[in-house]
Amino acid sequence: MAIHYQCRHCQQRIGSIHGQDADTDKLGFDSLTDEEQAEMIEYDSRGDLHVTTICENCEQTLADHPDYHEYESFLH
Numbered sequence: 001m002a003i004h005y006q007c008r009h010c011q012q013r014i015g016s017i018h019g020q021d022a023d024t025d026k027l028g029f030d031s032l033t034d035e036e037q038a039e040m041i042e043y044d045s046r047g048d049l050h051v052t053t054i055c056e057n058c059e060q061t062l063a064d065h066p067d068y069h070e071y072e073s074f075l076h
């Protein structure tokens with residue numbers, strides 16, 4: 001099984017974790033609420049996990065320009 005991270009804003013692939021490191025217990029997904037898990041985590045047909053998060057670039061952009069939150073829909 002593998003875990004793939006992708007940015008929710010620019011769709012950039014941030015990285016993947018494979019094998020033993022791809023242990024959901026270690027990654028703290030248990031501490032997310034069911035709602036957050038449903039929003040961020042998706043299983044594909046191979047059983048891989050796809051996690052939607054934010055990349056460094058977009059995080060920096062949003063930190064520099066808090067107004068961008070209002071335009072989030074345009075960044076999808």
Ligand SMILES: [Zn+2]
Nearest residue numbers: 007010055058
């Ligand atoms: Zn991004």
